[in-house]
Amino acid sequence: MSDSPTAAVLCLASASPRRRExxxxxxxxxxxxxxxxxxxxIAGEAADAYVARLARQKALAGAGLTSLPVLGxxxxxxxxxxxxxxxxxxxxAAAMLRGLSGRAHQxxxxxxxxxxxxxxxxxxxxxxxxxxxxxxxxxxxxxxGEPADKAGGYAIQGLAAIFIERIExxxxxxxxxxxxxxARLLSRQGVPLWNRRGR
Numbered sequence: 001m002s003d004s005p006t007a008a009v010l011c012l013a014s015a016s017p018r019r020r021e022x023x024x025x026x027x028x029x030x031x032x033x034x035x036x037x038x039x040x041x042i043a044g045e046a047a048d049a050y051v052a053r054l055a056r057q058k059a060l061a062g063a064g065l066t067s068l069p070v071l072g073x074x075x076x077x078x079x080x081x082x083x084x085x086x087x088x089x090x091x092x093a094a095a096m097l098r099g100l101s102g103r104a105h106q107x108x109x110x111x112x113x114x115x116x117x118x119x120x121x122x123x124x125x126x127x128x129x130x131x132x133x134x135x136x137x138x139x140x141x142x143x144x145g146e147p148a149d150k151a152g153g154y155a156i157q158g159l160a161a162i163f164i165e166r167i168e169x170x171x172x173x174x175x176x177x178x179x180x181x182x183a184r185l186l187s188r189q190g191v192p193l194w195n196r197r198g199r
Contacts, residue, residue: 010068012070014073069190077106087150107126113186124178130163
């Protein structure tokens, strides 16, 4: 394999290092173009409609910045029908983790890709089951700094992995991007994946 830089084949309309790492894992080189959109939920908006709308808006906003296909994505943690955003502070994070402790919740991730084939979209729901988490663990987890900027107050790919009893669905979607569905959308937009180069 050559060590020379590879030209970007996709614009990622997100500053998320996790999404960039996931795309890199399937050897898709990206140009990172963070966009700023209003992420406030609309009153009465269902979680799947919410993440789909934000993914689409990010892809559309990014399309004005580059000639490459553009990928937008958004993830929401949902418990009892309530969308859990990023914690405001330590008490908020602790309250969210107490609510998730010992039960199942859903993680919804939408991806939208704007390109030659138009706007292509997918939304994936994964069921996540957490074991019981005690107060000491919640406090210790907050002290690591990891949950401060994570939806639902935890990162499945990080230290919180020890809290996860099982998942039903896509692990990569919980991290931030459903790779199976994303690869299909990228292929339809002509973005070369590792298994299609030179063909």
